[in-house]
Amino acid sequence: MVNNFLDAQKLDSESIQLSEKPLEIKPLILETQELLKPYAVLNEVSFHNDFQEDLPPVPGDHERLVEVFTNLYSNAIRFSPKRGTIATSIRKKAQFLEIEITDQGPGIPKEELPHLFERFYRPQSPKLKPLAGTGLGLYLSRLIVEKHGGTIVVESEEEQGTRVIFSLPLQQT
Numbered sequence: 001m002v003n004n005f006l007d008a009q010k011l012d013s014e015s016i017q018l019s020e021k022p023l024e025i026k027p028l029i030l031e032t033q034e035l036l037k038p039y040a041v042l043n044e045v046s047f048h049n050d051f052q053e054d055l056p057p058v059p060g061d062h063e064r065l066v067e068v069f070t071n072l073y074s075n076a077i078r079f080s081p082k083r084g085t086i087a088t089s090i091r092k093k094a095q096f097l098e099i100e101i102t103d104q105g106p107g108i109p110k111e112e113l114p115h116l117f118e119r120f121y122r123p124q125s126p127k128l129k130p131l132a133g134t135g136l137g138l139y140l141s142r143l144i145v146e147k148h149g150g151t152i153v154v155e156s157e158e159e160q161g162t163r164v165i166f167s168l169p170l171q172q173t
Contacts, residue, residue, distance in 0.1 A: 018148065020061060021059065021061075022058070022171045023060040024057055025168070026051050028066060028069065032069035033049075035066075035070065036070065036073050039077055040077050040086075044082040045077050045084050045085070045086060046084075048086070049087075049088050050087065051090045052092060058097055058171055059172075060168065061148070064147075065144070065148070068140075068144050072141060074137070075138070076103035076105070076162070076164075079103060080104055084103065084105070086101065086103050087102045088100065088101050088102075093167070097170060099167070099168070100163060100165045101165075102163040103162050103163075105161055106158065107158040108123055110158075113154060113156060116138050117138050117141075117142040117152070118139060119135070119136065120135040120139070121135050121138075138154075145166050148169070150168040152167075153165050153166070
């Protein structure tokens, strides 16, 4: 919790520098899923991946992008029903990689969506499981993705699950 708060302060103040090296996203996603596998098993949730072949690298900070995936997958696991599936796809679109993470959870009310990436925001819907945490995970994820030159959005409808889509620019040759 303290580390998240300190990271948010550093990212906000621009004092944190990313170590941008060419990264393959598929292994990074698989590494994060393996890291979270005990949490997924405990919650009876599985991962399904649909990756295009021969995806180009992105310039990125390995540690920070693992942090983004950890935040996104942790949320997806937390809100998924028992025996639910979290689907991940990666597609090349123009000069970006687009990563999409979809869960089968209860969805997020429309009025909550504009606030999800705000600092300390936690959805208030009674349909969502009680939330632990600081409300910094999505906020930090947005800051990190934007520092990488990308964008991040959430699409959701109640009773239809949630989809997080973010893009990262491709490595320039």
